[in-house]
Amino acid sequence: MRLTYVVTPGDFANAGKISSSVKSLLKQLNIPPGDIKRIIVALYEAEVNMVAHSYGGEITCDIEAEQALVEALDVGPGIPDVGLAMTEGWSTATSEIRELGFGAGMGLPNIKKHTDELEIVSGKDSPTKISMKFYYRGGPS
Amino acid sequence: MTLREIVETVNATVLCGEENLDREVESGFASDLMSDVLTLLTDNILLITGLSNNQAIRTAEMSDIQQILFVRNKVPTKTMLDLARSQQISVLVTSYSMFKSSGLLFAKGLKPVY
Ligand SMILES: Nc1ncnc2c1ncn2[C@@H]1O[C@H](COP(=O)(O)OP(=O)(O)OP(=O)(O)O)[C@@H](O)[C@H]1O
Ligand SMILES: [Mg+2]
Numbered sequence: 001m002r003l004t005y006v007v008t009p010g011d012f013a014n015a016g017k018i019s020s021s022v023k024s025l026l027k028q029l030n031i032p033p034g035d036i037k038r039i040i041v042a043l044y045e046a047e048v049n050m051v052a053h054s055y056g057g058e059i060t061c062d063i064e065a066e067q068a069l070v071e072a073l074d075v076g077p078g079i080p081d082v083g084l085a086m087t088e089g090w091s092t093a094t095s096e097i098r099e100l101g102f103g104a105g106m107g108l109p110n111i112k113k114h115t116d117e118l119e120i121v122s123g124k125d126s127p128t129k130i131s132m133k134f135y136y137r138g139g140p141s
Numbered sequence: 142m143t144l145r146e147i148v149e150t151v152n153a154t155v156l157c158g159e160e161n162l163d164r165e166v167e168s169g170f171a172s173d174l175m176s177d178v179l180t181l182l183t184d185n186i187l188l189i190t191g192l193s194n195n196q197a198i199r200t201a202e203m204s205d206i207q208q209i210l211f212v213r214n215k216v217p218t219k220t221m222l223d224l225a226r227s228q229q230i231s232v233l234v235t236s237y238s239m240f241k242s243s244g245l246l247f248a249k250g251l252k253p254v255y
Contacts, residue, residue: 012195012196013195013220015195015196015199016195016196016199016200016202016203019199019203020199020202020203023202023203033205037182037204037205040203041179041203041204044179044199044200044203045176045179048196100175100192100194100196101173101174101175101190101192101194101196101197101200102174102175102176102196104174104175104176104177105176106174106176106177106179106180107176107179110176110179110180113180140184
């Protein structure tokens with residue numbers, strides 16, 4: 001099953017709506033709770049990043065019987081140094097983002113921690129594409 | 142400890158989720174950083190925070206946290222409470238500081254996540 005959602009940049013009031021819809025859907029599909037949690041936490045971090053740091057884009061979820069692939073693709077401005085951005089605590093978040101409780105520089109490391117396979121393709125003045133793969137492990141959350 | 146004991150310990154007001162006061166809560170986590178909360182894999186947590194916005198509720202939702210205590214009288218908005226209700230999240234508010242709330246709850250046996 002493939003689902004596509006549009007992410008509006010700067011729309012903090014609605015940030016999390018996509019993750020919330022996907023979460024209900026995964027529950028309906030009886031995906032194991034522990035896997036739902038991993039997928040949703042990673043998706044939510046990616047969704048908030050897109051709202052906070054990008055010019056907008058799309059999130060696509062491919063939900064299959066044994067695995068899920070989540071792709072977040074935005075239209076820029078890109079991450080100049082992905083290796084640096086993956087460092088815990090590294091952030092370019094504005095004070096507005098910090099006031100919302102984000103900007104700790106923990107999102108990308110957290111995504112890494114929750115995914116089985118992670119690929120980030122970006123660059124200065126480029127789109128950012130984050131591909132996250134999850135193989136269901138079963139078990140509780 | 143139960144949610145009811147938590148309410149009594151920090152002299153909190155229950156804004157939604159009164160029906161869950163008998164729920165057992167294992168541990169507590171105090172933070173204003175949502176990504177910190179999102180690193181937790183533990184279940185059955187009370188989130189103690191001074192961050193009063195939609196993202197606090199959303200973060201609880203994504204982390205399967207079923208109860209939030211807002212400290213320093215950070216009263217949540219109606220939108221936040223509607224969101225919490227739709228996710229069966231109980232929302233409490235206390236006038237105590239984050240430090241005082243955490244200290245009192247710790248002393249009463251609410252465990253730290255780490
Ligand atoms: N989609 C994106 N487009 C452009 N830059 C991004 C994107 N995602 C992340 N970044 C950059 O990478 C940095 C690190 O991201 P990360 O999610 O780890 O931390 P954060 O969003 O700043 O804070 P936190 O996630 O802890 O709230 C960001 O501050 C930003 O500079
Ligand atoms: Mg982030």
